[in-house]
Structures are given as structure tokens and as C-alpha cells.
Amino acid sequence: MATSVFLPGHVSLHPFLVTNHLHVAPNSTRWVTSHTPLAAKFHVMEGVVCNRTFKGSFPIKIRSPCAVDLYPDGPWSPQFAAGWEKLPDELKLRVLGFNLTFKEPINGKSRKGWDTFLHFMTMTPDIANLSQEVFCKTNTFQIYCRDGNDNSLRSKRPDILALYPKLSVNSIIRRVQLHMNIDSSDVEALRKFTRGDYGIGNLEWITIIVDMKPRECPWYLIGLSGREWVEEVLKEVIHISCAGEVRLEPALGPRLEAALKSKISFSKSS
Numbered sequence: 001m002a003t004s005v006f007l008p009g010h011v012s013l014h015p016f017l018v019t020n021h022l023h024v025a026p027n028s029t030r031w032v033t034s035h036t037p038l039a040a041k042f043h044v045m046e047g048v049v050c051n052r053t054f055k056g057s058f059p060i061k062i063r064s065p066c067a068v069d070l071y072p073d074g075p076w077s078p079q080f081a082a083g084w085e086k087l088p089d090e091l092k093l094r095v096l097g098f099n100l101t102f103k104e105p106i107n108g109k110s111r112k113g114w115d116t117f118l119h120f121m122t123m124t125p126d127i128a129n130l131s132q133e134v135f136c137k138t139n140t141f142q143i144y145c146r147d148g149n150d151n152s153l154r155s156k157r158p159d160i161l162a163l164y165p166k167l168s169v170n171s172i173i174r175r176v177q178l179h180m181n182i183d184s185s186d187v188e189a190l191r192k193f194t195r196g197d198y199g200i201g202n203l204e205w206i207t208i209i210v211d212m213k214p215r216e217c218p219w220y221l222i223g224l225s226g227r228e229w230v231e232e233v234l235k236e237v238i239h240i241s242c243a244g245e246v247r248l249e250p251a252l253g254p255r256l257e258a259a260l261k262s263k264i265s266f267s268k269s270s
Contacts, residue, residue, distance in 0.1 A: 013060055015031040016033070017034065017058070020120070024113065027064075027065055029063045030061075030062045031059050034072055037074050038060070038070050039070070041068065041115075042064065042067075050095065100131060100134050105139070107154075117131065136172035175206075178207070182229060204242055204243065230260050242267065244266045245266075246262075246264050
């Protein structure tokens with residue numbers, strides 16, 4: 001692979017001023033500058049990241065065959081802190097929302113999302129508090145029901161990240177994507193979730209994705225149809241006090257989907 005190139009610039013008259021996280025796509029060119037040193041993360045391949053730090057006082061030409069994430073690596077000046085405090089809260093939230101809201105659900109592998117969030121959490125106390133609120137309220141968190149007697153929730157890669165956002169911020173979360181199987185353990189975890197046992201009690205939207213892959217469908221082993229298995233496991237309707245939807249992956253026909261949806265109701269129209 002070709003070596004990534006960072007060159008002190010003398011060509012661009014209008015380099016981009018990096019004040020927070022900046023992602024540079026592979027094989028693209030970007031001129032940047034910064035009031036502080038710049039920390040660079042080269043995503044060489046899946047799971048392999050090379051870190052370097054550069055002076056940001058002069059224009060830098062960034063050119064790389066792999067993706068690069070840039071972050072200011074230094075304390076903000078007193079002038080920045082004073083200027084930030086003068087902004088109205090509405091504008092502060094809009095600025096932070098632009099940087100901390102992501103299209104894809106946040107899970108244990110969301111490197112960009114968590115790196116950006118943690119970067120903002122190291123700034124001033126006001127920015128850190130608002131960043132936590134924005135990150136939790138505007139993103140969708142992807143969680144999974146865990147097989148076992150503890151009926152807890154987990155991320156897809158618990159070895160990478162905490163099982164799910166810590167309890168102190170669960171009440172801030174507004175959107176969740178919950179993955180589950182149709183078995184007694186996961187159904188019980190869903191019931192606990194809807195009762196608020198996990199502290200996520202202020203949801204506005206939930207997407208429930210049911211894994212219908214053959215290896216996750218025990219009715220094949222005991223001679224039941226999918227609808228019969230749903231009736232067996234979900235004897236009572238589960239009521240969820242927010243808007244949402246139920247999706248089967250992969251879809252196994254409208255009759256099974258209708259049977260499953262009849263067992264999960266949402267209090268608000270979706």
C-alpha cells in the first residue's frame with residue numbers, strides 16, 4: 001500500500017480550519033489547518049489504526065489511500081471558551097448535533113461515533129454536558145437481547161463496548177433498535193425492557209428486529225409452524241409506550257409477520 005502523505009502546504013490559500021472531528025475519505029485531497037496540533041488516525045485496514053500528531057499552525061495537505069480522522073489535539077484557548085459561553089443554548093445544541101448525530105445506529109463497532117463523542121466529552125464542562133444530551137437523544141442505539149438467565153441487554157460486540165449505555169444516561173435515550181429471537185429468554189428481556197427495568201423509559205421510537213434465520217428458529221426442531229411458535233412463546237400481548245415498528249429479518253411471509261405484530265403493540269401511532 002502506498003504511504004500516506006502529509007505535506008506542509010504552500011498551494012492552498014483557503015485551508016479548512018479544523019475545530020472538531022474531520023473525516024477525510026480514502027483517495028481524497030484536503031488542505032487543513034488548526035490552532036492546535038492535529039491528531040490523525042489512519043484506518044489502514046479493519047481493526048488496524050495508525051496514530052500520528054502534526055503541527056496545525058501551517059496548512060497541511062492530506063492525501064491518503066485509506067480513511068483518515070483528524071482531531072484537534074490541544075487545549076482550547078480562553079477566547080474560544082468565552083465565545084462559546086455567549087452562544088444561545090439553541091445554537092449550541094445545533095452545532096453539537098451536526099457533529100454528534102449519525103445516520104447508522106450506534107453499537108459496539110461504531111468507532112467514528114464513539115471516538116467523536118469521547119472527543120467532545122474532554123472539552124469544557126458545558127460542552128461535555130450538552131454533548132452527552134445530544135449524543136443520547138439524537139442517535140439510535142442498537143442493542144441485543146442476551147440469551148441466558150440474566151435477561152440483560154448487550155451490544156453486538158460486548159468485548160469492545162459496555163453492554164449498553166450506562167444507567168445514568170439511559171433515561172436520555174430516545175431511539176432504540178432492539179434485536180431479538182423468538183424464545184422465552186429474549187421475550188422476557190423485552191418485557192423487562194418495556195417495564196423500564198433497564199432505565200430506558202423515555203423512548204420516542206423503537207424498532208424491534210426479530211431474527212428469523214433457521215438457526216434461531218427452534219420451532220423447526222419440534223414440528224411447530226412459525227405462527228404456532230409465536231402463540232406458544234408470546235402468550236400475552238406486549239405493550240410498548242412509544243411509537244415503533246416490528247421487522248422480521250429475513251421476512252418469512254405476511255401471515256407469520258401479522259401473527260408476530262399482533263403480539264406487540266405500540267401506544268403511539270407509528
